[in-house]
Amino acid sequence: MNAKSSVNSTVLAPSRLEALKAAAVALVLGFGLVWLAGFAYPESVHDAAHDTRHALSFPCH
Amino acid sequence: MIARVLTTGVIAGLVAGLAVAALQHFTTTPLILAAEVYETAQHAHEGADASLALSGLSRTAATSVATIAVSIGYALILLAAMLLSGDAIAPRRAALWGACAFAATGLATALGLAPQLPGMAETELAARQIWWIATAVSTGAGLFALLRLDSTAAKIAGVALIVAPQFFAPQPATPESTAPAELAARFAASSLAVQAISWALAGALVGLVWRLLSREQEA
Numbered sequence: 001m002n003a004k005s006s007v008n009s010t011v012l013a014p015s016r017l018e019a020l021k022a023a024a025v026a027l028v029l030g031f032g033l034v035w036l037a038g039f040a041y042p043e044s045v046h047d048a049a050h051d052t053r054h055a056l057s058f059p060c061h
Numbered sequence: 062m063i064a065r066v067l068t069t070g071v072i073a074g075l076v077a078g079l080a081v082a083a084l085q086h087f088t089t090t091p092l093i094l095a096a097e098v099y100e101t102a103q104h105a106h107e108g109a110d111a112s113l114a115l116s117g118l119s120r121t122a123a124t125s126v127a128t129i130a131v132s133i134g135y136a137l138i139l140l141a142a143m144l145l146s147g148d149a150i151a152p153r154r155a156a157l158w159g160a161c162a163f164a165a166t167g168l169a170t171a172l173g174l175a176p177q178l179p180g181m182a183e184t185e186l187a188a189r190q191i192w193w194i195a196t197a198v199s200t201g202a203g204l205f206a207l208l209r210l211d212s213t214a215a216k217i218a219g220v221a222l223i224v225a226p227q228f229f230a231p232q233p234a235t236p237e238s239t240a241p242a243e244l245a246a247r248f249a250a251s252s253l254a255v256q257a258i259s260w261a262l263a264g265a266l267v268g269l270v271w272r273l274l275s276r277e278q279e280a
Contacts, residue, residue, distance in 0.1 A: 027138065027141035052124050053127075057170065
């Protein structure tokens with residue numbers, strides 16, 4: 001109900017709304033992948049991504 | 062739309078990631094392996110073990126998978142940024158977005174935390190990760206304000222967002238390293254070049270794949 005009224009109140013073209021939705025999905029997935037490969041703590045993930053973390057200068061130890 | 066965005070991100074990231082993984086294999090990885098020899102010697106001297114569980118082909122494969130994951134992530138982030146700002150997604154423009162992303166995540170972060178070989182002096186990991194992310198986001202926002210907003214106030218805020226994080230970089234008390242300085246210098250230069258290529262390639266391929274998929278859909 002709330003979502004519907006907010007959509008009606010802002011005059012977004014349907015194509016723009018669709019683009020924003022796609023952007024949100026891409027952003028979450030993109031940050032998720034970079035987080036997993038570049039920052040995540042589990043030792044197995046760290047060991048597998050170790051050389052990539054150093055090469056792409058993500059903080060590593 | 063969501064399907065086209067995800068397909069573009071995966072294809073562009075996969076191709077860029079494979080190319081960058083090959084590049085890493087000949088540039089940064091040999092330097093990391095050389096630095097580990099010095100680090101292991103030092104640790105053996107101190108009675109500790111610093112070696113990774115992976116070696117040889119499995120290590121190369123794991124590194125390549127991680128690099129592809131990062132590249133797909135970069136491609137999706139670039140797509141999201143261009144969609145949010147209402148830009149047309151085309152190869153040249155997307156590569157420029159990639160160049161700005163490199164300035165934010167590569168150049169700005171390297172000023173405070175130079176690309177590190179194993180065995181170099183370091184501070185607590187979490188603090189470095191937080192500073193890295195904050196600096197990348199702040200610099201990216203600053204660049205957007207400088208390049209895309211017209212008001213003087215926005216431009217001043219943009220410069221402040223770019224400069225401010227540099228005053229808070231976590232620095233080790235003593236700059237000591239088990240890796241020789243020449244190795245470290247070569248690694249810093251190679252790492253920056255590899256990062257620049259990762260972002261530019263992810264961007265250019267995003268633009269190219271997007272155009273191909275859009276044409277196919279319209280045909």
